[in-house]
Amino acid sequence: MSRFSHSRVRARLAWTASTVLALSLGSVAIGHAQTSSTPPLTLPLAFAQAWERQPEAAALLQRRQAGESLRQAASNWTPAPAALEASVRSDRFNRRQGAQELEFGVAVPLWLPGERERSQALADAHLDAVERQALLAQWQLAQSLREHWWGLLREREELRAAQERLQSTQALASDVARRVKAGELSRADQNQADAAVLLAVSDQAQAHTRVMASEQSMRALLGLPAEAALLMAPTPEPEPAGDAPAHPLLAALQAKAQTARSAAALAKAQVRASPELTLLHTRDRAARGEASNGTVTLGLRFPLGSSDRNKAAVLSAGAEQTEAEVLLARERERLMAEQRSAQSALDAARAVLQATRDRARLADETRQFFDKSFRLGETDLPTRLRVELEAGQAQRDLARARIDLNLAIATLRQRLGLLPE
Template sequence: MPRIERIFCIALAVLGGSVGSAWAQLKPPPAIPGPAQIPNSAATPPQPGFRPAPPVASANTPVLTLTEVFDAAWQRQPEARSLQARQDAAAARKEAAASWTAEPVALELSGQTDQMNNNLGRREYTAGVAIPLWLPNERSRSMAVAEAEQRATASSTLLAQLQTAAEVREAYWSWQLARIGFVLARERLLNAQQLTADVSRRVRAGDLARADQHQAEGAQAGAEAELAEAASALAAAGQRLRALSGLTLPADATAQPEALLTEPAPELVRDASALGDRHPAVMELLNRTEIARRSAELAQARTRGTPELMLATGRDRGAFGDSYQQSVTVGVRIPFGSDSRNRASISSAQAQAIEAETQLALEQGRIQATLDSVQVRLESTRTQLTAAERRAQLARESRAFFEKSFKAGETDLPTRLRIELEAIAAERQAARARVELAATISALRQALGLLPQQNTP
């Protein structure tokens, strides 16, 4: 071959290699999979030298706070939708108790005639009113019952809010834990793909055996299975939270454990009696007891049926040609008392009061036991978080050391895989400890009867 042709062929080969190298550098790295995009073992591994950065939540990604979920969930509750009607009913009962008459005034109209008989011209027309009268002390005690029922309406609403908050807190922190578990599982898969690509390159170069590539691919397959399981758990937790609140959950699952919006830690209360009547459950039982007591007092005042004052005026004549005569009638209608009915009302109200007082004592004991349990759990969780964060820091440093050592050929693959699993386990433990601490603070606020309230970012 002439010299000029050989030079031309060499130039073409060099140019082709340069274009191929440039094209390889322009190929984008593999996209981070989402919950519905779980990679399989047949996927092409990342390019050698690619190191995925840890997932970071976008600054523009909306953060779904616990308070937002609670507000949305409460608006869907039957107690919230019927609140206005129950408040109107309580106000109407109080207004009725403040009336000057025990029941509405009745109008009575009547007429008499002999037109259907001998028709002598007898006519009589009467118009009157019947005014129900309060029994002694009945009006004031009816007012006391109406005021107690009005307070009970507010306390029952607050108790319903606290019960909704318990469901929301449990579902919200379960969802947060599932999100973080998914992110850690995805990060493990990316690391496993990177390691598999590195091992494949070294196997082709003859530095490692084929068995090492099988071990790396097996670790990648295990990471894929773990990611699929984490995606399933995230979907289940999201469905539960969505069913409770009706909100559309953020599509971005890149939640960082350090960025959790926790509730403010409340002041520790060792004795439940120090809460007084601030706890919604205690307030509800106190109001129920007050209603029962007031009802018993009202039953004692109602010793008989409602008496009536009757005022009437009449106009009558005896026969044709007689002048009409005007008359006025004043009367009182007093029902006889019923001792058995009165005793039944009083005994029923007293039984309700005893039940409410007994339930109050049991509820205070339950609150005290919950406070003791949650406070011990809070101290334990803080200790676990400190140890878990220390372990995660050491594991990250160890992984960096062994990664460099493995690339230099000073560490075998089984050791490298073990260090990787230990680092992932340490990160998972630290992330779970952060969520557990946030959930424990929420549990403490729940035990104290406080509604959800989150710190600002």
């Protein structure tokens, strides 16, 4: 290859590397410029912002109002509103002697024995289930947010490590080009150095693409516009200390079981339709010109027997209760196993971080040694490139290990049912 061709290749290589590096650094610079007066977004703030956009949050107020309405209905004196009755009888269309009877009154439905108390218990269970379901939805959202949050921070750390590796290989390629020009190294060494730069460019471009995709996913979760900057504080969550509160999933299943239990108890009390107390006032006149007589009637309507609909309600509520209790036991066993696994993963992440930190320190020292010996002509280029590659990989693994430790803490908190704080 001619000297002119080598110059063109190196110029194109430099332009490609600088373009890719400028794109990534430019996007980061724009983000910092747009948020110069805005504090970094923390995980709890991101969680609150994401929760406001959830359909469960939008419907929570109406669900609470519905539960309060059920409680109010169960606290009334009657299971249903009273009904007014009115009727008139007359001989106007046949004999026409002026006979007339007017009757009007009120019918009041009555609670069955134990029905009112059990209706109140069902209303309380329903309100508790509404709150537990909202907490469960928050816990499920926290899992998705944590995965997006720490995944994006990991991608950014890998992009930073890729940028540092690109800059290091560019500096090495420039030194090799100078020594090739001086006749100290061959064209083959120049090709190897240029190939290392191209590999670093490729890795950096792929890392930049992953960061862009993760940022778009995070913006969609938070409801931010596509051009909005994401300045995130990589503050780890506090490690769990002491006994954790009731797990949202278990609490939701317990509330579901209690609701079914209360519904079954109410269905057993509603063995028949509600009895009715009637109070009627009647005024009648035998013929035109005669005096009217008035009477008062007090009556009780009491349905007999039970319906198949009531039996179906009892059986259905019992099935719901059984399903919730069995599922509660299974989920408790599964969550305990996941908590033990998450704790083991956290311990392993700590060990990996310490080993990776030591490895990165040793790799950096080795790179400095071989860089000095390479400049003195005591080390060949393939060895220098291999050492550079190992040092770059060690730095990338260290960045990933830091994020993995924070993710392991977040995962343990998730398994324990703790929300971001």
